[in-house]
Amino acid sequence: MLQEKKSRTGAVVGLIFAAVMLLLVIVLENTLDLPSGHVLYSVLKKGAVYSLVAVSMNLLNGFTGLFSLGQAGFMLLGAYTYAILTVPSDARDAVYYLFGGSAINFSLQEVFGALFGNSGAGGAVSLVLGVLLAMILGGLVAAFFAWLIGLPVLRLRSDYLAIATLGFAEIIRAVFQWQALGPITNGANMIIRFPNFSNFNITNADGEVVLYLSSFVPLFIATVCIILIVMLINSSYGRAFKAIREDEIAAEAMGINLAKHKMLSFCISAFFAGVGGALFAMFAGNAQAMVYTSNMTYEILLIVVIGGIGSVSGSVIATFLYVACSEWWLRFLDSTQAFSSPTEPTRIFFIVLFAVAVVGGALMLIRRRRRKGEPFWKEVIVWVIAAVLMAWWVWFIVTGALTIPFARTGFRMVVFSIIIMIVVLFFRRGIMGDKELTDVMARLAKRRAVRKAGKEAEQ
Amino acid sequence: MDYAISVLLSGVSVGGQYALIAIGYTMVYGILRLINFAHGDVFMAAGLMMIYLSASMPLYVALPAAIILTVVLGFAIERVAYKPLRSAPRMSVMISAIGVSYLLQNTATYVTGGQPMNYPTIPGLSSVVEIGGARVTWVTVITPFLVIVLVVALTQLINQTKVGMAMRAVAKDFETSQLMGIKINTVISIAFIIGSLLAAVGSMLYFTNYPYVTPTAGAMPGLKAFVAAVFGGIGSIPGAVIGAFIIGICENIIKALPFDGATNFVDAFTFVLLIVILVAKPTGLFGEKATDKV
Numbered sequence: 001m002l003q004e005k006k007s008r009t010g011a012v013v014g015l016i017f018a019a020v021m022l023l024l025v026i027v028l029e030n031t032l033d034l035p036s037g038h039v040l041y042s043v044l045k046k047g048a049v050y051s052l053v054a055v056s057m058n059l060l061n062g063f064t065g066l067f068s069l070g071q072a073g074f075m076l077l078g079a080y081t082y083a084i085l086t087v088p089s090d091a092r093d094a095v096y097y098l099f100g101g102s103a104i105n106f107s108l109q110e111v112f113g114a115l116f117g118n119s120g121a122g123g124a125v126s127l128v129l130g131v132l133l134a135m136i137l138g139g140l141v142a143a144f145f146a147w148l149i150g151l152p153v154l155r156l157r158s159d160y161l162a163i164a165t166l167g168f169a170e171i172i173r174a175v176f177q178w179q180a181l182g183p184i185t186n187g188a189n190m191i192i193r194f195p196n197f198s199n200f201n202i203t204n205a206d207g208e209v210v211l212y213l214s215s216f217v218p219l220f221i222a223t224v225c226i227i228l229i230v231m232l233i234n235s236s237y238g239r240a241f242k243a244i245r246e247d248e249i250a251a252e253a254m255g256i257n258l259a260k261h262k263m264l265s266f267c268i269s270a271f272f273a274g275v276g277g278a279l280f281a282m283f284a285g286n287a288q289a290m291v292y293t294s295n296m297t298y299e300i301l302l303i304v305v306i307g308g309i310g311s312v313s314g315s316v317i318a319t320f321l322y323v324a325c326s327e328w329w330l331r332f333l334d335s336t337q338a339f340s341s342p343t344e345p346t347r348i349f350f351i352v353l354f355a356v357a358v359v360g361g362a363l364m365l366i367r368r369r370r371r372k373g374e375p376f377w378k379e380v381i382v383w384v385i386a387a388v389l390m391a392w393w394v395w396f397i398v399t400g401a402l403t404i405p406f407a408r409t410g411f412r413m414v415v416f417s418i419i420i421m422i423v424v425l426f427f428r429r430g431i432m433g434d435k436e437l438t439d440v441m442a443r444l445a446k447r448r449a450v451r452k453a454g455k456e457a458e459q
Numbered sequence: 460m461d462y463a464i465s466v467l468l469s470g471v472s473v474g475g476q477y478a479l480i481a482i483g484y485t486m487v488y489g490i491l492r493l494i495n496f497a498h499g500d501v502f503m504a505a506g507l508m509m510i511y512l513s514a515s516m517p518l519y520v521a522l523p524a525a526i527i528l529t530v531v532l533g534f535a536i537e538r539v540a541y542k543p544l545r546s547a548p549r550m551s552v553m554i555s556a557i558g559v560s561y562l563l564q565n566t567a568t569y570v571t572g573g574q575p576m577n578y579p580t581i582p583g584l585s586s587v588v589e590i591g592g593a594r595v596t597w598v599t600v601i602t603p604f605l606v607i608v609l610v611v612a613l614t615q616l617i618n619q620t621k622v623g624m625a626m627r628a629v630a631k632d633f634e635t636s637q638l639m640g641i642k643i644n645t646v647i648s649i650a651f652i653i654g655s656l657l658a659a660v661g662s663m664l665y666f667t668n669y670p671y672v673t674p675t676a677g678a679m680p681g682l683k684a685f686v687a688a689v690f691g692g693i694g695s696i697p698g699a700v701i702g703a704f705i706i707g708i709c710e711n712i713i714k715a716l717p718f719d720g721a722t723n724f725v726d727a728f729t730f731v732l733l734i735v736i737l738v739a740k741p742t743g744l745f746g747e748k749a750t751d752k753v
Contacts, residue, residue, distance in 0.1 A: 067550055152738040159494050159553060163685065164737050167730030170682075174727035294678070295564075298557050305554050410569035417562040424558045425543055428551055 010438035014230075014313075017437075018223050025219055029212045039328045041215050042283075043320070045197060046327065048218035049279040051319035054303045055226050055312050056272035061301070062310035062434070063233055064265040065245030066154070067162045069297050070146075071273050073169025076292035077145055078138035078274025080176060083191040083287035084184060085134040091193040096186055103183035108134050109195065124202075131195055135221070135278040142274025143267040145172070150266045154259070166294055176289040190288035197282050218279055225272050230312055232268065241265050245310075306423050307430050314432030321431075326416055333404065333412040342400035354393055362386035365426060465593035466715045467708065468600070472668070474707020475602035479661030480684035481691070481699040482613065483533075483654025489630040489694035490650050492549060496556040497536055499681015500563035501655055505529040505662040506578065506672040507567055513579040522581075526659040533655025534648055542644065560678075567674035575671035584667045598667045603704075605664070609657065610700050617696070622649060630694060679726060683710075686733045692746025701744065706732070 025044065034040060053071060060066050085108050087095055092102040109130025116122035116129075153164040179187040197214040204210050232238055240261045243251040252258050281287040299322075307318030332338045332346060339347040365382045395401070423430065432440075480502055487495045508528050512521035540559045544552045584598040617623035625646050628636040637643055665680065666672055684699075687706050691698025709732075710725050736743060 061550075067553070149734075152734065156737055156741065158549060159492070160689075160737055160741065162553065163494060163682075163689070164734055166682070167686070167733045170730050171727045174723050178723050294682075295561075295675075298561060301554065301557060302561065309550075408569075409572060410565065413565035414562070414569045417558070417565045421540065421555075421558045421562055424551075424555050425540065428544075428547065 010436070010442065011230075011234075013441065014436075014438050015227070018227070022216065022220055022223060026213070026216050029215050039331075043324050043327050044215045045218050045283050047320040047323040048215075048222040049276055049283050050300065050303065050323055051316045052222040052225050052279065053273050053276035054300050054307070054315040054319050055229055056269045056276060057300050058304050058307075058309065058312060058315045059229055059233065059241075059272070060265055060269040061304060062308075063238065063245060064241040064262065066262060066266065067158045068165040068266070068269070069162045069294065069301065070149070070165030070169045070270075071300055072292040072294060072296040073165075073172040074142040074146060074270040074273035075277030075280060075296070076169070076172055076176060076289060077142040078135075078277030079281035079287045079292070080185060080191070080289075081138035081141045081274070082131075082134045082278035083194050083281050085137060086130060086194040087191060088193065095191060095193055096183065098187065098189060099182040101183070107194075127195060127199065135275050138278040139271040139274035142277070143271040146267045146270030147263065150263050154262045154266060166297070169292070169294060169297065173289050173292060185289075188289070190286040192286045194281070194287075196285050218283065221275070221279060225275055226312065226316065229268075229272060233312070237261065237264065302420050302424075305430055306420065308432035308434060309430065310434035311430070311432035311436055313437035314430055314435075317437075318431055326412070330412045330416060333407050333415055334409050336403060336408050338404045338407055339402045342402065347402075351393070351397060355390070358386055358389045358393070361422070368426065461592040462715070464591045465595055466711050468590065468593065468595050469668075470708035470711035471704060472595075472599040472602040472664075472707070473711060474704035475606040476661045476665040477680065477684045477687050477707050478606050478700040478703035479609070479657040479664070480680060481687040481703045482610070482657050482696055483651075484681075484685045485688040485691070485693055485696060485699040486626075486650045486654055488688065490626065490633075490647055491541070491552070493541065493552050493556065494685060495654075496553070496681075497540075497559035497563060498654065498658065499677035499679075499684070500560045500567075501529060501533050501536070501677070502658040502662045502665075502681060503567060503672065503674065503677025504532055504563055505655075505659040506666045506676065507571065507576065509663065509666075510576045510578060510672060518579070518581065522663070525663075526656060529659035529662075530652050530655045533651045533658070537648060537651040542647075564674045564678075571674065573674070575673045577670065578666040578672055581663065581667060584664075596668065598664055602664050605660070606700065609660070610696065613653065613657075614696060622646070626650065683726075683729045686729050689733060690736050690743055692743030695743070695745040698743055698745035 029041070032040075053075060057068075057071050060068050084104060087102070088107050089105050089110060092105060096102040107130065109127045110118075112126030112129045112133075113123065116126045118126065149165070149168045153161055153168070156164055175181070176185050177188045178185075181187070185191075197217055200213045200217045201209045202211040202213065233241070240251070240256045243254065243256055244258060244261060248258060277292070284291070303318050303322050304315055306322065307314030307316070332350070339350075341347075362382050362385075366379055369379050369382075392405075480498065483498050483501075484495060487493055487498070505525060505528075509521065509525040512525050512528075515521075516524070536559055540555045541552055544555055584596065584601065586597050587594050588597055588600060589595075590600065617626055625636070625641045626649070628639065628641055629643055629646050633643065666676075669676075683706060684703060687703035688699040689702075690706065691700070691702030693699075706729055709728065713728055714722055714725050
C-alpha cells in the first residue's frame with residue numbers, strides 16, 4: 001500500500017516535470033532571439049529522438065536483460081515506412097526520378113486531406129493525422145519484423161543474441177539499398193521532401209511563422225512514448241520483464257511465460273525504435289539506409305550505459321548530455337584556433353570545466369581505490385596524471401594561450417570516446433545506476449525530513 | 460573458365476585473410492566468452508601503422524615494427540579495458556569492447572584526418588602472376604599457404620606446449636584452472652598477443668588487395684571473421700579457418716553472380732548464414748556441445 005502511494009507521487013512529479021519542460025521549450029523557442037538554425041534547436045530535436053530510442057533500448061537491455069544490437073535496423077524500418085508513406089504525390093516524380101516515379105502514389109496526409117480539406121485548419125489536421133499514422137505504421141512495421149526475427153533468435157544466449165540482431169540490422173540495410181526495390185525505397189538514394197519538424201510551425205496567411213513548434217513536436221512525441229514505456233515497465237508485464245532479467249529459471253518457475261514475455265519486450269522495443277526512426281528521418285530531413293549502421297546502435301548503447309542500465313530517467317539525461325557534448329559543447333576541440341581572445345566566455349567556461357573534470361575525476365578515482373583497498377601505485381598514477389593536467393591548466397591560464405594542444409578535426413570525438421571509456425571502466429553504474437530521478441528526489445526529501453525532525457528533537 | 464578460376468582464387472585468398480582474424484576471435488571467445496568487438500579495429504590499426512611506418516623507414520624495418528606495435532596494442536587493450544572487468548557481468552565487458560572499438564575508430568579518424576590512406580605496395584605481394592589463364596596477384600596465391608602454415612604452427616603450440624595446455628584448461632573451466640595454479644592473466648594475454656599478431660599479418664595481406672585504409676575498414680571484415688568463427692564452432696581453431704574459407708569463397712561467388720545488385724548482398728549473405736547457423740546448429744561445425752548448468 002505504502003509502496004503504491006510512493007510510486008504514484010513519483011509519477012505525478014515526473015509528469016509535472018515533463019509538462020513544465022515542454023511548456024518551457026515552447027516559450028523559449030518563441031521568445032529566444034536565436035537564429036532558427038542554432039545548434040540549441042538541433043540538440044533539442046536530436047536529443048528527443050535519441051532519448052526515445054535509448055529508452056526503447058533500455059527497455060530491452062536494462063529491464064528485460066536481452067542484449068540486442070538491432071536498434072539501428074528497427075529505426076531504419078520506421079524511417080523508411082514513414083518517409084515512403086508521407087512524400088507528397090506531386091514531389092514523388094522528382095524524388096524517385098531514377099526509377100521513373102514511385103510505385104506508391106499517395107501520401108497519408110493527402111488521404112486525410114481528402115476528408116478534412118487541404119488548407120487552413122483542415123490542412124493542419126490532415127498533416128498531423130497523416131504524420132502520426134505514418135509514424136505508428138513505421139513502429140508497427142518495425143515491430144512486425146522484430147516478431148519475425150524474434151521467432152528464431154530470441155532463444156539464443158546473451159552474446160549470440162547480440163550478434164544475431166546486429167546481423168539482422170545489416171541485412172535490412174542491404175535490402176533497403178537494393179536497386180531492384182527502387183520504386184519503393186529509392187534504392188541507394190535518399191528519400192526527401194516528406195514533412196519534417198519545421199512543417200509544424202504555425203504560419204499565418206502570408207507564410208510568416210506565428211508560433212514555432214518545431215522543437216516542441218519531437219520532444220512532445222518522445223515524452224508521450226517514454227511515458228507509455230514507463231507505464232509498461234510499472235505494469236505486471238514490466239515486473240515480469242524484470243523477473244526475467246534477474247533470473248530466467250526462477251522467473252519460469254514462478255509461472256512467467258519466458259518466450260511470450262521476451263517476444264513482447266522485443267516487439268515493443270522495436271516499435272518505439274521504429275517511431276524513433278521516423279522521428280530521426282524528420283530530424284535529418286531525409287531517409288537514407290547508409291546512415292543506420294551498427295555504429296548508430298553502438299552510440300545508443302553507450303548512451304544507455306552512461307545513463308545507467310535500467311534507469312529511464314538516466315537514459316534521457318545521458319542522451320541530452322551526449323548529444324549536447326558531441327554536437328555543441330565539445331565543438332571547440334575540433335578547431336586548431338579554439339578561442340579568439342583570452343577573456344572569451346567559452347574559454348573561461350572551458351577553464352572551469354577542465355579543472356572540475358580533472359579534480360573531480362581524480363578525487364573519485366582515489367576514493368574508489370581507498371575503498372576497494374587496491375595497490376597504492378594505482379593512486380600514484382592518478383596523482384601524476386592529474387598533476388600534469390593541472391600544470392598544463394595553470395600554464396594555459398597564465399600565458400593566455402588560445403589554442404589547445406592536439407586540437408584539430410576529429411579531436412572532439414577522441415576526447416569524447418576517452419570519457420566514455422572512463423565511464424565504462426570506472427563508473428559502471430552510469431549516472432543514475434538503476435534508480436530513477438524521482439527515487440533520488442524522494443530520498444533527498446526523506447533525508448531532509450529526518451534532519452528537520454532531529455533538529456526539532458534537539459530543541 | 461578463367462573467370463571462374465579467378466573468382467575461386469580470390470575467394471580462397473579473402474577467406475584466408477578472414478581466417479587470420481577469426482582465430483583471434485575464436486581464441487578470445489574460447490577463453491573469456493567475450494566477443495572482442497575491438498578486434499576488427501585492431502586489424503584496421505595494423506593497416507594504418509604499416510602506412511605510417513613505411514612512410515618513414517625501409518620496408519624490412521617497418522613490417523616487423525608494425526606487427527610488434529599491433530601486438531602491443533592488443534595486449535594493452537586487454538590489460539586496460541578488459542582485465543579490470545574480469546569479475547563484472549559479461550555484458551559490461553562486451554560494452555567495454557564496443558567502447559574500445561569506438562575509441563580506435565575515432566582515433567584513426569583523428570590521426571588520418573578522415574582521409575582514406577594509400578596502403579604501401581609490398582614488393583613481391585602485389586605483382587601479377589598467371590594461373591590457369593587467370594591473372595591474379597601473388598598475395599592471392601600466397602595467402603592460403605601462409606594461413607595453413609600459421610594454423611599448423613598454432614595448433615602445435617596449443618596441443619604440444621605447456622602454454623597451450625594452460626590455454627585449453629582455461630577455455631574448459633575458468634575457475635578450476637585458476638585453482639590448479641594456472642596464471643590466467645598470462646594465458647589471456649598470450650591469447651590476445653597471438654590474436655593481434657595474426658590480425659597484423661592478415662591486415663598486410665588484406666589491404667594489399669585494397670587501395671585504401673579508412674577508419675571503418677576493420678569493422679566489416681571483423682564481423683565477418685566473427686561469423687566465420689561461429690560457423691566453424693566458436694573456440695575451435697580449425698573450425699574458424701574452415702568457416703572463414705567457406706565465407707570467403709561464397710562471398711566472391713555472390714559478387715560474381717550475374718544479377719542486378721548482387722554486390723549489395725555480399726555483406727548481408729554473411730549475416731543470413733550467421734542466423735541460419737545459430738538457429739540450426741548453434742555449436743557450429745566443430746564446436747563442443749556446451750550444456751548450461753543451472
